[in-house]
Amino acid sequence: MASKAVYLHRDPMLKKRDDFEDILEERRHSSDLRYALRCYTPVLYKEITPCRASELKSMVLQSDQLQYVINQVSKEMGRTTEDVQAEASTILDEMAHRLQISTIRFFAFTLSKIFKTLFRSICVNEEGIQRLQQTIHEHPVVLLPSHRSYMDFLLMSYILYTYDLSVPVIAAGMDFMGMKIVGEMLRMSGAFFIRRSFGGDKLYWAVFSEYVKIMVKNGFAPVEFFLEGTRSRTAKSLTPKLGLLNIVMDPFLKGEVFDISLVPVSISYERVLEEALYARELLGVPKPKESTSGLFKARKVLSEDYGSIHIYFGQPVSVRALAEGKVNRCQFNLTPRHIPRKPGEEIQSFVNDSAYRLVRAQEENMVLKPWVLLAFLLLQNQAAGNKRGMSLDELTERAAWVRDLSRQFGAFLHWPDQVPPSKVVSSSLSLHRGLVRISDGWVQLASGQETPPGTVPSEEELLNQAVVVLSCASYRNQALHVFIRPALLASAIQAASSNKRQEVYNSFSFLWNMFSNEFILCPGAAVQDFEEACYLLVKSGALQINQQEILVTERGRRTLTFLANILEPFLEGYQMVCRFLCEEATEGLTEKQFVPAVRDFIIKHLLTGRLRYAEVLSSDLQKNALAALLRLGAVRKLKGGEEQGALKVNKVMVNSLEDTLGGKLPTQKALVARL
Numbered sequence: 001m002a003s004k005a006v007y008l009h010r011d012p013m014l015k016k017r018d019d020f021e022d023i024l025e026e027r028r029h030s031s032d033l034r035y036a037l038r039c040y041t042p043v044l045y046k047e048i049t050p051c052r053a054s055e056l057k058s059m060v061l062q063s064d065q066l067q068y069v070i071n072q073v074s075k076e077m078g079r080t081t082e083d084v085q086a087e088a089s090t091i092l093d094e095m096a097h098r099l100q101i102s103t104i105r106f107f108a109f110t111l112s113k114i115f116k117t118l119f120r121s122i123c124v125n126e127e128g129i130q131r132l133q134q135t136i137h138e139h140p141v142v143l144l145p146s147h148r149s150y151m152d153f154l155l156m157s158y159i160l161y162t163y164d165l166s167v168p169v170i171a172a173g174m175d176f177m178g179m180k181i182v183g184e185m186l187r188m189s190g191a192f193f194i195r196r197s198f199g200g201d202k203l204y205w206a207v208f209s210e211y212v213k214i215m216v217k218n219g220f221a222p223v224e225f226f227l228e229g230t231r232s233r234t235a236k237s238l239t240p241k242l243g244l245l246n247i248v249m250d251p252f253l254k255g256e257v258f259d260i261s262l263v264p265v266s267i268s269y270e271r272v273l274e275e276a277l278y279a280r281e282l283l284g285v286p287k288p289k290e291s292t293s294g295l296f297k298a299r300k301v302l303s304e305d306y307g308s309i310h311i312y313f314g315q316p317v318s319v320r321a322l323a324e325g326k327v328n329r330c331q332f333n334l335t336p337r338h339i340p341r342k343p344g345e346e347i348q349s350f351v352n353d354s355a356y357r358l359v360r361a362q363e364e365n366m367v368l369k370p371w372v373l374l375a376f377l378l379l380q381n382q383a384a385g386n387k388r389g390m391s392l393d394e395l396t397e398r399a400a401w402v403r404d405l406s407r408q409f410g411a412f413l414h415w416p417d418q419v420p421p422s423k424v425v426s427s428s429l430s431l432h433r434g435l436v437r438i439s440d441g442w443v444q445l446a447s448g449q450e451t452p453p454g455t456v457p458s459e460e461e462l463l464n465q466a467v468v469v470l471s472c473a474s475y476r477n478q479a480l481h482v483f484i485r486p487a488l489l490a491s492a493i494q495a496a497s498s499n500k501r502q503e504v505y506n507s508f509s510f511l512w513n514m515f516s517n518e519f520i521l522c523p524g525a526a527v528q529d530f531e532e533a534c535y536l537l538v539k540s541g542a543l544q545i546n547q548q549e550i551l552v553t554e555r556g557r558r559t560l561t562f563l564a565n566i567l568e569p570f571l572e573g574y575q576m577v578c579r580f581l582c583e584e585a586t587e588g589l590t591e592k593q594f595v596p597a598v599r600d601f602i603i604k605h606l607l608t609g610r611l612r613y614a615e616v617l618s619s620d621l622q623k624n625a626l627a628a629l630l631r632l633g634a635v636r637k638l639k640g641g642e643e644q645g646a647l648k649v650n651k652v653m654v655n656s657l658e659d660t661l662g663g664k665l666p667t668q669k670a671l672v673a674r675l
Contacts, residue, residue, distance in 0.1 A: 017365065017412060018125035020310060023162050025121070027112050036109035040101065042166040043136050045219030053098045056220070060092060060211050061085070064338035069206035084203065091207045094177075095192055097169050099221070103188035104157070104167055111158050118273075118301070121308045122155070123367075128313030129163045135261045135316045136166060140219040142248045143168055145265040146362045147226040148235055149274055151309075152267055156224060157189060159311060168224035169215055171244060190221070206340065209247045216260065217251045227359055233278040234620050235474040237363055237481065237520045240355035246343060249351060252319045254332045261316040264358050266365035270307030271431060272474070279470035282618045283463055284599060307431050310367035310414065317358065326350050356522040363481035363520060368413050371428040373402045375476035378436070379469070380565045382445050383612045389437075389444025396425045405559065408540045411482040435472050445472055462606055462614070469614040473569075483566055484519050488512055489533035490563035491571070493550060495663050504550050505530055510660065511567075517627040518570060571661050573616040576602050577625035578658035581635065581649045590645045591637070594626060595619050629654065 027035065044050070051059075060066060070088060074081045115122060135141055145152050153170050160167050172191040177183045187193070192211070198204050215223055229241035251257045272278070323329070327350050335341065343351070377398050381390050390398075400421045406413055416424060429436055429443065437446045447465050457465070492507035493499075512526045521529060534550070537543040542556030552560060580586075580601045589597060599619070605611050615621065626647075629635040634653040638646045 018127040018312070020123035021126045022121040022123050023159065024116055024119065027116055032109050032112040035112060036105045040104075040161070040164065042160075042164055043133050044166065045136060045138075045140060048219060051218065051220045053096060056211075056214065057089075057092055057096060059214050059218075060207065061089060063210050063214065065340060066206050066210045068338050069202060069340065073203050088203060088207050091204055092211065095194060095208065095211060096187075097190050097192040098188050099167065099169065099190045100188045103185055104161060104190075106185075107154070107189050108158065108161050111154060114302070115158070118304070118306045119309055120305070122159075123308060123310045124159055124163075125312050129159075129165070131316060132263060132313050133163070133165060135263065136219075136222060139259045139261045139318075140216045140251075140257055141222040141261050141263060141316070142216065143222050143224040143263050143265060144227050144358055144362070145224065146237070146267050146366070147228050147231050148267065149231065149269060149272055151269075151273065152226070152231075153191070153224065155267060155309065155311060156265070160222075166221045168222040169220075171212075171223075171225035209250075212244065212247045213251055216248050217256055222263075223248060227355060227362075231274075233281055233474075234470075234618065235272070235477040236518075236620075237359050239517065239520075240352075240359050242348075242351050242355055245355055246347075246351050249319055249354075252323070253327065253329055253347065254337050255329060256337075259318055259320040261318060262354075262358060263316050264314040264361040264365070266310075266312040266314065266362045266367070268310040268312075268367040268369075268478070270309070270369045270371070271305075273301055273306060275471050275474065276467060278474060279467040282470050282620055283466055284596065284619060305431060307369070312365040312367065312412075314361050314365050317354075317361070319354075322354050322357075323350065326353075352523065356520065359520050360481075360522070364410075365412060366478060366481070368406070368411055368479050368482070369428070370399065370403070370415050370424050371432055372475050372479045373399050373406065373413075374425065374428055375472045376402060376479070376562075376566070378443070378445050379472055379476055379569075379615075380562070382469070383565070383568065385612075386444075389442045392422070392425070392438075392441050392443060395443055396422050399425055401558075402562070405540060405562075406479065406482055409482050409486065409536050411479060432475075435468055445469065456607060456609075459603060459607065462603065463617075466614040466617050470618055473615050473618075480519060480566070483563060484521075485529045485533040486536050487563040487566040488515070489530065489537060490560040491567045493552065493560065494564055499549050499551060501545070501548055501550050508533070513632075514574065514628055514657070514661070515567075515570060517624045517631065518621070569613040569615040570621065572611060572613050573618070573621040574625045574628070575658050575661045576605065576611070576616050577622055577629070578654050578661070581629070581647075581654050582651050582658065586647060586649050588643060588646050591626070591647065594647065595622055598622050629657070632657070 066088060070081055070084045073079070074084045077084070132141070143156065145156055153172070157167050157170070167190050169190045169192055172186065172193050174193050174195050176186055176191065177193040179186075183193075194208060195204065198208075212223065215221070225244045227240045227245065228238035230238070232238050248260065248262075252260045327346060331344070331346075374395065377390070377395060403413065403415055403421075429438065435446055437444055446468050488511050489504070489508055491511055492504050495511075496503040496507040508530050509526050512521060512529060515521070516523075534543065534545055537556070537559070538545055540556075540559060541553060542559040544551045544553060577598060580598045584597070584601060586597075599617060599622070602611070602616050606614065606617070626635065630637065632653075634650050634657060636648050636650075638644065638648050
């Protein structure tokens with residue numbers, strides 16, 4: 001690694017963010033019916049006339065690209081073009097939205113009632129709304145919200161209707177379409193339904209991509225989809241999926257529109273409705289099927305307090321500006337534009353880099369509440385084995401310390417400074433009282449059934465405790481993007497064989513590479529992330545750095561211990577996956593069988609008290625660990641023959657990785673070179 005200055009970064013504390021306005025405030029003091037029936041005249045792209053669903057369907061079915069694919073499929077399958085055309089029409093009928101203003105008004109009225117019951121406030125950055133209004137008028141717009149709850153797409157449409165902006169058309173999974181009545185109402189409020197996977201269905205892909213591209217090119221309404229592809233059950237940002245982003249960028253790359261604006265939107269929940277549901281899913285309890293009856297059974301949530309929501313509309317990102325100097329669009333002039341072509345390496349790299357940049361933009365504008373910081377402290381305290389928990393005074397003092405550290409690192413923290421810290425902490429504990437137990441001024445995570453001293457917990461007791469731990473971890477995870485780079489550096493300093501800068505970087509690079517499926521770490525940015533982490537820890541007074549050495553200051557020990565502890569559950573989880581693959585009979589094991597098998601293995605170890613972190617039971621962590629091992633070549637999937645899809649484990653390499661994750665350094669140097 002080149003030893004250059006690390007002090008070139010813009011101070012994150014200087015970043016200006018917009019103020020918020022509570023849109024429920026007006027709803028609490030005026031008629032919801034009048035609000036739903038008010039005059040609705042949204043800004044339109046270049047003043048175009050909105051397009052009816054039937055007209056949109058005709059445009060898609062008559063497009064040159066779809067006609068080309070229909071002819072191709074007809075020849076390949078030996079079917080008449082009329083037959084294939086009819087199938088395309090059926091696919092489109094199943095997929096297409098049928099946006100109707102009457103349904104929008106119904107949802108506006110109903111959601112006003114529900115939101116006022118569930119939430120204390122829904123806060124929106126109005127400057128972001130003004131930027132979006134201007135952008136919608138000038139360019140086709142694609143909205144890219146973060147995805148942590150079913151509420152996300154309802155909130156987005158509700159907010160745009162509130163501010164008299166065009167309600168978006170939203171990519172939704174087929175499972176929602178199966179909900180009687182509700183599915184059709186979602187369709188009439190702008191949802192279009194797509195399969196979770198296309199399985200190489202050329203016609204379906206052509207209909208879908210052409211439908212989305214025509215909506216983008218003509219700017220009838222903003223197109224909305226979730227870059228992560230699915231809800232994050234852990235509240236960590238997921239590795240972005242590139243399919244839809246490829247599609248929406250295509251009209252610009254082919255010169256069919258001057259520009260497209262991508263708008264990252266960050267939705268932050270003080271308390272998530274699906275909190276316990278997500279934790280159980282991560283422990284292997286199947287996700288309940290989306291159904292209307294299930295929706296009505298969930299009415300009991302209306303009696304709960306879910307705190308506040310903050311929605312931050314980020315700066316619109318110009319695809320034209322993103323592509324400048326990175327993509328040569330002349331390549332699209334070499335073949336007729338209606339002929340589908342697989343994106344080349346240059347385009348794939350550009351789309352991938354753009355996706356990571358957009359997810360990072362979402363992360364940076366996530367609003368963090370005090371409970372997020374308390375979750376760090378309560379989880380670390382439990383892992384340290386403090387049976388009694390922490391005193392309220394100690395928790396308050398440490399929370400104020402983490403608050404100051406997170407602000408130095410650039411966190412978008414919503415901590416009311418005019419309120420005494422003790423009251424802020426008490427209020428947060430009260431909102432999340434289902435996850436904590438407070439007794440005689442001491443606080444600890446709730447543990448369900450208390451295990452008598454000296455007895456081994458049962459599997460049921462262990463899993464009940466894991467639900468609480470994973471629920472609490474999901475709040476801590478909201479702030480991981482703030483701490484992860486300094487945390488990787490803190491762990492690297494602990495693991496490195498000396499304080500030499502190059503040795504520390506080698507350790508950092510190994511961890512960065514190992515965890516790049518776990519956290520949003522932009523491809524190829526290890527050196528940049530190392531320098532950012534150095535800058536932040538020098539700025540906070542935790543480190544002193546010169547050209548050759550990285551030295552921990554006296555005051556920095558507390559900071560580095562806190563940061564290194566953040567990474568510990570992930571290190572232990574990855575070590576357990578490696579141990580499972582080395583110790584258990586994995587012959588013929590498929591990816592689908594892997595998660596239940598490794599879960600049983602980990603439960604055995606947890607019950608014997610050999611592990612510190614119940615978080616290692618998370619199926620998300622286990623899948624990410626396997627994905628990392630597959631990427632690094634320590635495990636591979638067999639192709640062809642009877643063992644199709646089975647995992648082939650290189651036990652020597654997996655064992656070396658486990659040792660290195662455990663801090664056994666003799667293997668680390670060789671592994672860094674290898675990775």
